[in-house]
Amino acid sequence: MSWNLYSAWYGGGPDNVVPDLKQMLQWLHAPGNGSGGRGKPVILSEFGAGAIPGYHNMQRSKWTEDYQAEALEAMLEVYLNHPDIVAAAIWQFNDCRVSDSHAISRPRTHNNKGTVDEYRKPKLAYQAVKAQMHKAARKWGG
Numbered sequence: 019m020s021w022n023l024y025s026a027w028y029g030g031g032p033d034n035v036v037p038d039l040k041q042m043l044q045w046l047h048a049p050g051n052g053s054g055g056r057g058k059p060v061i062l063s064e065f066g067a068g069a070i071p072g073y074h075n076m077q078r079s080k081w082t083e084d085y086q087a088e089a090l091e092a093m094l095e096v097y098l099n100h101p102d103i104v105a106a107a108i109w110q111f112n113d114c115r116v117s118d119s120h121a122i123s124r125p126r127t128h129n130n131k132g133t134v135d136e137y138r139k140p141k142l143a144y145q146a147v148k149a150q151m152h153k154a155a156r157k158w159g160g
Contacts, residue, residue: 026089
């Protein structure tokens, strides 16, 4: 089973990561839900949070690099350590332009969920992701 789950971005913050995952897993493992996924491994096929490169504020609000780093760190901390999850993929590596049809809801007409900007310059999230991956590798003996 795979899900695209943006718990810390759409409709919530880092505190939503655990409850959202718990709700999804309860649905998946519920008898008679008709999903066919009961007992199968779970892949988080897409998750992320956005940041405008260079944008910071003391409130760590959405669209800041600080918030993006915090959100990705919270998601990875849960997803990389949960026994039901076998894989997780961050959306996306780098920021990129999007079509005009998305321009209304996308600052700078970009999808800003990359851990690096469109020029491949790392955002704060890059270091947060790197730290979580190293932590997981040490745990798994890598």
